[in-house]
Ligand code: PRP
């Protein structure tokens with residue numbers, strides 16, 4: 131199983147607060163934004179740099195700036211939306227695409243309903259974001275769409291993952307590294323993550 135668990139103490143603390151069923155949507159949103167910012171720091175760790183020459187107030191010097199592909203952030207609707215603002219605070223020049231899909235409540239299969247990506251997406255590193263990786267169906271489908279647009283460099287970032295979803299996504303897209311804040315125990319009979327945090331979209335938007 132290929133997985134990068136970003137278990138910084140600040141992230142673990144905030145994930146625990148999000149898991150708590152008594153955390154209200156306002157705090158849940160704020161915590162998801164903060165964790166996304168912290169995770170973005172790790173997910174972008176391997177971005178390539180180029181040498182540049184600048185002048186400080188004291189002298190000319192050679193230094194480094196980002197030099198590789200530009201970034202696109204692609205949230206999977208709905209819950210992925212809660213991760214965009216935190217990431218944009220660190221990478222404000224990123225473009226944002228959107229992929230809408232939901233899990234059919236009977237079959238648990240993902241159903242796609244929206245896809246809008248930046249026109250130059252194939253020239254970018256795409257970071258797909260969604261708080262939950264359960265069966266892996268939604269993430270695999272979203273990444274299928276992005277690959278169909280010619281994107282070669284894709285990463286997937288989530289908050290909580292189940293081993294079943296990690297295995298499924300590794301199998302469907304072995305070239306896509308997965309970053310998660312927590313690797314949980316398993317799925318229950320309704321394909322919810324145990325212990326998880328419940329339904330991320332409903333908790334984020336207060337729809338239940
Ligand atoms: C949740 C979550 C993921 C998906 C994960 O979305 O945000 O997109 O489930 O499950 P999977 O790995 O088994 O596909 P949901 O389908 O509840 O849609 P919503 O965000 O619109 O509520």
Ligand code: URA
Nearest residue numbers: 264322323328329330
């Ligand atoms: N989607 C969620 O929002 N939560 C889960 O535990 C599984 C899928």
